[in-house]
Amino acid sequence: MAGSWRRKAAKVKAESWKRLADWVKTENGRLKAEIGRGREKNRLLPQSANWHPRVTSGSLGGRVLLSLSSVPHSKRRHLFPAPTQQPLDSLADELLFLVLDRVAAADPRVLKSFALASRACHAVESRHRRLLRLLRIDLIAAALARYPSASHLDFSLCARVPDAALAAVSGSSSSLRAIDLSRSWGFGAASLAALARACPDLADLDLSNGLDLGDALAAEVARMRRLNRLSLSCCKAVTDMGLSYVAVGCTNLRDLSLKWCLGLTDLGLQLLALKCKKLTTLDLSYTMVSPRRFLDSFHFCFDQGEGNFSYFLFCIY
Numbered sequence: 001m002a003g004s005w006r007r008k009a010a011k012v013k014a015e016s017w018k019r020l021a022d023w024v025k026t027e028n029g030r031l032k033a034e035i036g037r038g039r040e041k042n043r044l045l046p047q048s049a050n051w052h053p054r055v056t057s058g059s060l061g062g063r064v065l066l067s068l069s070s071v072p073h074s075k076r077r078h079l080f081p082a083p084t085q086q087p088l089d090s091l092a093d094e095l096l097f098l099v100l101d102r103v104a105a106a107d108p109r110v111l112k113s114f115a116l117a118s119r120a121c122h123a124v125e126s127r128h129r130r131l132l133r134l135l136r137i138d139l140i141a142a143a144l145a146r147y148p149s150a151s152h153l154d155f156s157l158c159a160r161v162p163d164a165a166l167a168a169v170s171g172s173s174s175s176l177r178a179i180d181l182s183r184s185w186g187f188g189a190a191s192l193a194a195l196a197r198a199c200p201d202l203a204d205l206d207l208s209n210g211l212d213l214g215d216a217l218a219a220e221v222a223r224m225r226r227l228n229r230l231s232l233s234c235c236k237a238v239t240d241m242g243l244s245y246v247a248v249g250c251t252n253l254r255d256l257s258l259k260w261c262l263g264l265t266d267l268g269l270q271l272l273a274l275k276c277k278k279l280t281t282l283d284l285s286y287t288m289v290s291p292r293r294f295l296d297s298f299h300f301c302f303d304q305g306e307g308n309f310s311y312f313l314f315c316i317y
Helices: 002-044 093-106 110-115 119-128 137-146 163-172 189-198 215-221 240-249 266-275 291-297 299-304
Strands: 051-060 063-072 131-133 152-154 178-180 204-206 229-231 255-257 281-283 311-313
Touching (some): 093 110, 093 119, 163 189, 240 266, 266 291
Parallel strands (some): 152 178, 204 229, 255 281
Antiparallel strands (some): 051 063
16 A cells, blocks of 8 residues: 555656656747847847837738838937046046045045046046155156156155256256255256256255255355255355355245354355345254354344344254
């Protein structure tokens, strides 16, 4: 009795599996046929964008005929037209620069990611950057070509700046407003002369810690007529002669640092008081100039109302 029940159950199970297999086979065949018809239809569709397919039907001998014809569609519309220009091109540079300023204030490293996003972002970031701080002096030409709008060039991280580097700056950019050569050496007076000719609007120059920079270099600095800030700190080879060149040539100076310039005396300071009437900040710490001589030299300017000193330093030892 039990054996016959098991045989009947096995038979029912085998029939169920057979029906399931037949159904799967039928469905697979139907799907393959539909896919084939779809591929054939796509192959017959016209490739031109100005033609639109039209399906017509007819009967012949009791059979329904479908014909695919291509006719021009006059009312065809694109719901999502392709953009004719980049999204960033429609914004003014001033707005983009404001956005980049906000982003850079939060995290300056984001600007690099922004420049790598697309070619348009790369171009915007190159127009936005104003400060270039170099780590390798051999990349100066490529950096100036990459950032043509840079106005501040910082060489403070480069120990040696040869004349060829300053020659590349002179031949590449005339929009520089500030150059930082503090803690750098290797350049001479001829390079500064070429820099003065190439950058007539230079307003900020830092030559701190130039132990080998003397009066010849100061004479070339005097060619930069529009300087507002000059730092000659620790330029111990500069004497009264070099300071006289600067005083006569750079009459628009407002901030002057002569810290640790041991070659200066009261004579150079007197000429500085006569020529630089716009000077507001003067650093004379660790020099041989006495406070009494300073007051005597600038006493005339204070009496005439021409002096406007807001800050000056002395170190008396």
